[in-house]
Amino acid sequence: MFETIIHEHDQRLVALALGICAISTLTGTAIAQMSMKADLVHRRGWLILAGVVTGLGVWTTHFTAMLGYRNNLDIHFDLSVSAYSLVLAIGFTVAGGLVGLQGKERGILAGAFVGVGIAVAHFLDMHALRFAGSVVHDPLITLFAGAVGLVLAAWAGHLLLRWRDQIFAWPAAIALSAAILSFHFIAMSGVRIVPAEAAVEMSGWTASVDELATIIVVAFLLMLGAAVTYTWHSERLARATARQQRRLIHTLETLRETQDHHRAYIELNPQIAWVADRYGMITEVAPLWGELVGLPREASYGEGWAKVVHPDDLPLVTRHWRAAIEAGDGDSADVRYRLRMSDGAFRWYRARARPRHDAEGNVVAWYGSLEDIHDQVLGEEALRSSEERYRLASRATSDVIWDWSFQDQRATWAGAYKKVLGYPELQSETDFDWWLDRIHPDDRSRVLTSQSAALKGGAEYWHEEYRFRIATGEWIDVKTRCVIVRDGDERPIRLVGSMLDVTQQKTVEAELNWAALHDPLTKLPNRTLYRKRKRAAIDDARQSGGSVALIVLDLNNFKELNDTLGHAAGDRVLEQTAQRLLESLPHTASVARLGGDEFAIILPELSEPDAYAGPMSYVSTAMEEPFLVGDTRVPVNFSAGVALWPRDGEDPAELLIAADLALYSAKEEMPGTFMEFTPTLRGASERRSQMLFLARQALEQDSIVPFYQPKIDLRTGRVMGWEALLRICSADGTILPPSEIQAAFSDSEVAVRLTERMFARVFADLANWRAVGIDPGRIAVNLSAADFRGPDLASRLQAHAEATEQGLSAIDIEVTETVLIGQLGPEVSRMLQELRKMGVMVALDDFGTGYASLTHLQEFPVDVIKIDKSFIERIDENNPKATAVIDAVLEMAMRLGMQTVAEGIETMEQARYLRARGCTMGQGYFFDRPLPACEVPRALSSETKGQWEVVRLRSLKSRTAP
DSSP: OOHHHHHHBHHHHHHHHHHHHOOOOOHHHHHHHHHSSSOHHHHHHHHHHHHHHHHHHHHHHHHHHHHHHHHTTTEEEEEEEHHHHHHHHHHHHHHHHIIIISSSOOOHHHHHHHHHHHHHHHHHHHEESHHHHHHHHEEHHHHHHOOOOOOHHHHHHHHHHHHHTTOHHEEEHHHHHHHHHHHHHHHTEEEEEEESSSOOOOOEEEEEEEHHHHHHHHHHHHHHHHHHHHHHHHHHHHHHHHHHHHHHHHHHHHHHHHHHHHHHHHHHHHHHEEEEEEESEEEOHHHHHHHHHHHOOOHHTTGGGGGGGGGTTHHHHHHHHHHHHHTOOOGGGGEEEEETTTSSSEEEEEEEEEEEEEEOOOOOEEEEEEEOOOOHHHHHHHHHHHHHHHHHHTTTSSEEEEEEEEETTEEEESSSSSTTTGGGHHHHHHOOHHHHTBBBBHHHHHHHHHHHHHHTTTEEEEEEEEEEEEEEEEEEEEEEEEEEEEEETTTTEEEEOOOOEEEHHHHHHHHHHHHBBOOOOTOBBBBBHHHHHHHHHHHHHHTOOEEEEEEEEEEEEEHHHHHHHHHHHHHHHEEEHHHHHHSSTTTTTEEEEETTTTEEEEEESSSSSGGGGHHHHHHHHHHHSEEEETTEOOOEEEEEEEETTSSSSSSSHHHHHHHHHHHHHHHSTTSSSSOOOGGGHHHHHHHHHHHHHHHHHHHTTTEEEEEEEEEETTTTOOOOOOEEEEEEOOTTEEOOOOOGGGGGGGGGHHHHHHHHHHHHHHHHHHHHHTTOOOOOOOEEEEEEEGGGTTTTTHHHHHHHHHHHOOSTTTEEEEEEEHTTTTTTHHHHHHHHHHHHTTOEHHHHHHHHEOOHHHHHHHOOOOEEEEEEEHHHHGGGGGHHHHHHHHHHHHHHHHHHHHHEEEOOOOSSSHHHHHHHHTTTTEETTTTTBBBGGGGGHHHTTTTTOOOOOHHHHHHEEEEEOO
16 A cells, blocks of 8 residues: 555645545534534534535545546546445435434444445546446455445444544544545555556546546535534534523522522621611611620610710711712721720721712612721731831841832832932832843843743742843842732732842852862862763764764873972963863864863764874873973873763763773873773773672672781891781682782872771781780781871770770881872871881882882881882892882981881892891791791791891791782
8 A cells, every 4th residue: 555655646736636525524523413402493404514525525536536646647537437435425425324323313324324435435546437448346455445434434423423522532533534535545545557559538527637626626625625614603603592592591590599698798707887867867777786895786876886986086987987978979988996895995987888870869778797807907006117127137238128119009118229229219119110120131031931830830039040130221130029919809909029139049049059170279160060071972962973072181290290390380281281181172162071190082973983182182282391490491292092972981970980091001001191991901891890899799798817927127137027918819729819809009098998907907916926825926907098088097906906905116117108198198198107106117118119208208107118128029139220210228227217128138148138138137038938827836836046047948848928
């Protein structure tokens, strides 16, 4: 069917056929639905009209579609057959309506009649074709088209009844359109045209395609116009009749309610009704009067009622009452005064009266009422007092007070309006437009919408912030707050509020918001804003199909620059780096400072993955020029890692990891360049994850144990102490070195847990040794940078000592140069000072491999210097330059009064050289390998003082340890 519609029909005429079908079915359905709401007398007319419109729509839809069929054929139409088709289409649809909807409603039967009409019209329309050839129908497809059309038409009749009470039975119209269109196009897909060689002979009453098109369009528009006009006219009359009927019913109900209300009012009205003659003498008063004031009704007639009026109010009441009588006007007969109640207290009442005139216009009587307004008067007095207090308080503040009356449509102003707004006209009242014209145009719609919602929604208060133009022409930020006063019907009658200048507050908030998202030194976005922009760039790229480049950039040797020139110089370099990055990158790029000397660049909207290379070349060029710090030109280069979305990671966090991996690789392999992420770099990350997993597993399985390597006095050969080295005891008994979990020492959480486990084990071993009378000397434990991130290092160490009833005087803490002079340096120094006061000694591990200087050794609390193994190994080279560092360190330590420990001694020559140069202690495989705790007592008992040249060498040959 799809191929038939696309390849064998003119799409424009197909679209026209669809439109005609939709209009006719919608109109026919609406008329048929209207017929079911009409009485039996008018129902038949409506059903006939619906059938005519629907039949005409079926016929017109078929012929419109066939006008566009095989436009390569010279097709004519037999008008007599076409006329029969029209008559039968209308006949079946009219019959369906009358049979299925007029009496007993049978929607499926009505729809079936319409379905038969669709089929008959279609085949007669095909029979009306005249062209050089013949039409061959596929029987199976034809039967299938008939079945589909009949089922859909019957379903349309069912839906019409089901939706009869709705505003419009549109599902029935859709089903009917589907029946007409599906039958036609499915049947046409089974049609095969067999061309003939001889031209067809036109006989009888025939028409060309263009002529038939004109007939179809004109006929359909005329019939459809007549149906729509008739429907509109009938609907209008029906609505008018319905409105009149509703008004009549409403009038009767209102009259009945009025009678009931009047009866209840007379019986239950709390007001006191009274009647006076033309001269103002009271002649009647309601029984409630006597109950309230304690004065008999008879004593109140004439002017007796004045006996209970408050003496201060009586002159005013008398004057108003006489003026009303003389004028004969009820407008003057409205006064408030106090009446004495039966208990002697006074209450406020309101008296109102209206005259009744005769035919000549003379007053013949007065009818009035008394209303208790005591609570209202007290409330008004309280409100006036409160407003006065608020006005006085506002004079001491910067609040502008305003009061808007809905009845007067005017606003009065008070408070600090002169100081804040500066408009002299606010001394008098202003209208609504005055206020509205001074609201910023961009805020005006929002303010009006917010106020309207509060007024219509029954809110008690309304508040909004917007920009307001003051007398100088400047815009200030104001916050308006008000209470909404409503009447008994909940209609707003008054707004009383204030306007506060919050310009300075807004400025401060904006500065705080900016500070929360930007780095104060470089003015670049910080990590928080960087994450938002990275996410936004990825979302945009996901929509557009482009790429995003994430570049993480580090300044090389920045720490050395800080140490050499000072932090102020480092700050200037960071500021100039930020400026150069901004100037060299396109405006679409985002540059952020992630911390320290680390920057991030986001390059969005990349059409090609390698499009980042151009902008990065500009960055490289910009960074080549030395930085000017004061009068000094400082050369600075950088390393950068590049990761591309989505190639290197779908998730923003994953993308950052990829860029970091590329950065680390660039710094290690080619400092001063930028390197693009490759999958091989992920192996390092996976290795780190494996290390962390192994460390956590070892902690959970309690397989972290210390092995002890002795530290030997090079002069006496005695064991002076031990270094506790972390080892992992696997399930199969294999002892793993700490290098297997190297990454764990950089993880803050895991590193601290490892240290805690080592502390627990070391103090337990120390307690066990001392329990059997063995003094092992001092025990050194290595700490990582993570141990100094929290302030509780000393308390943690003390807790372990107390748990095993040991002291801290035999404990050494070893820290590396990196920890000592890193970013945590001041805090590390403070903690080490605290530990030294507790008896702990501090050793600087791996000295000479970092950036520690003589200044650092003087500033930080260091007791022992450990010379790194890399320097000890060079002793055997017999090269003075190779041992120059060792000699300098030993000389410096002696001058500073510090002990020295040489690590990694493996030969006799190394031990003798160090002893000759004054090194205090030695440690290494030459003396002993690291031992488990159970072998320490044996090692101590077997040592021979002063003969380490012989004994330690023999011990090394006879002992095997991990």
